Amino acid sequence: MSPDGRRAKGALRRRALLEATLRVVGREGVAAVSQRAVAAEADVPPSAVLYYFPSVDSLLVTALREVNDRYCAELAAVTSLADLASHVARWATQDRDRVIAEYELWLLAARRADLRDELRRWDDAVDALAARLAPERAEVLAAALNGLYLRAATVGTTHTDAARVFDAVVVTSPSSKLGKSGH
Amino acid sequence: MSPDGRRAKGALRRRALLEATLRVVGREGVAAVSQRAVAAEADVPPSAVLYYFPSVDSLLVTALREVNDRYCAELAAVTSLADLASHVARWATQDRDRVIAEYELWLLAARRADLRDELRRWDDAVDALAARLAPERAEVLAAALNGLYLRAATVGTTHTDAARVFDAVVVTSPSSKLGKSGH
DNA sequence: GGGATTCTGGAGCGATCGCTCAGGTAGTGT
DNA sequence: ACACTACCTGAGCGATCGCTCCAGAATCCC
Numbered sequence: 001m002s003p004d005g006r007r008a009k010g011a012l013r014r015r016a017l018l019e020a021t022l023r024v025v026g027r028e029g030v031a032a033v034s035q036r037a038v039a040a041e042a043d044v045p046p047s048a049v050l051y052y053f054p055s056v057d058s059l060l061v062t063a064l065r066e067v068n069d070r071y072c073a074e075l076a077a078v079t080s081l082a083d084l085a086s087h088v089a090r091w092a093t094q095d096r097d098r099v100i101a102e103y104e105l106w107l108l109a110a111r112r113a114d115l116r117d118e119l120r121r122w123d124d125a126v127d128a129l130a131a132r133l134a135p136e137r138a139e140v141l142a143a144a145l146n147g148l149y150l151r152a153a154t155v156g157t158t159h160t161d162a163a164r165v166f167d168a169v170v171v172t173s174p175s176s177k178l179g180k181s182g183h
Numbered sequence: 184m185s186p187d188g189r190r191a192k193g194a195l196r197r198r199a200l201l202e203a204t205l206r207v208v209g210r211e212g213v214a215a216v217s218q219r220a221v222a223a224e225a226d227v228p229p230s231a232v233l234y235y236f237p238s239v240d241s242l243l244v245t246a247l248r249e250v251n252d253r254y255c256a257e258l259a260a261v262t263s264l265a266d267l268a269s270h271v272a273r274w275a276t277q278d279r280d281r282v283i284a285e286y287e288l289w290l291l292a293a294r295r296a297d298l299r300d301e302l303r304r305w306d307d308a309v310d311a312l313a314a315r316l317a318p319e320r321a322e323v324l325a326a327a328l329n330g331l332y333l334r335a336a337t338v339g340t341t342h343t344d345a346a347r348v349f350d351a352v353v354v355t356s357p358s359s360k361l362g363k364s365g366h
Numbered sequence: 367g368g369g370a371t372t373c374t375g376g377a378g379c380g381a382t383c384g385c386t387c388a389g390g391t392a393g394t395g396t
Numbered sequence: 397a398c399a400c401t402a403c404c405t406g407a408g409c410g411a412t413c414g415c416t417c418c419a420g421a422a423t424c425c426c
Binding site for chain 4: 009010044045046048
Binding site for chain 1: 212213214283286287290293294302303305306320322323325326327328329330331332333334336337338344347348351352
């Protein structure tokens, strides 16, 4: 192993560029990701972008893969429907920009054949979570989660909103919904 | 009323530009909408774009509003859950490009404050439909519809898939799902 | 016909894009 | 100190962007 100080510095800059890319996507969208915009956000010269990545596109793709990693990991760590509801509520309240950024990247993946596998990872993570939390209602839960995720990008969804929907998914009878809503 | 041939011709070109815009969005995404790209798609000179619309952006916004009109009208015409399921299935099979295009425009609206009302129209149309088809389960149905719509852009959802999810939304007991699945 | 209005479209300006490249800088091994 | 190598960067090229401008063609009103 050579603890080459040069390489270490380089790896640090590479990471800074990736995070700068995510910030730009969150703030202004995928379309705003350009060599110069990311460089300015990361406070490095524009040519550094194309030194660490073969193209601007590959930088974007790498950032997308990283976002997907984080999302899948977050879903994998969810332990219960109540836990899931609080995640959804947090997305809708604090992380709205992040949710929109993820949607933009998701849409990018939906359009490009070479990113199809990233879409699968996303879907598989959702399906696995749904199957784990509500085996008999997995399909509905997966659809509801995706739907709430979409709503989170639109308008503020509160914790009780999300919890109520998930309750309704697994409840034994719709009339029992009168039992309790606010936990 | 004056059947001015000049204005009639102009209105025709204006409409051709709008539909060309939607085709470009469907095929290559919002980012690909440029003065020259739309002009080429509509087979008019580039300067015509900025004659009929004050800016490229306003052309895009007008196209977005039109897409939203169509989507809301389509939802308003749905009569039953079975009907809704067949719509979802058709989106996923034949209209995948259109769905992706609508998502791109939806995302554009989610990011811009001046298009917030279009987002509301979208959500209201979904909520109204859900309340109409399943009054006691409106929230879940709305979330599930949004979730299926998202899945439609990803991977092929069949008619029975959608129907099964909607059945599960309104079914009285999850154990009754054993009754019939493949219909 | 004449004149006003509406539409058409080519030229081109300044800005930005992704990307290339030659040369400069800095850390490494001896 | 030295050459060596890996890392870094400013300048700039060709292409495209949104948009302006203006001269000409088409059409309606009189």
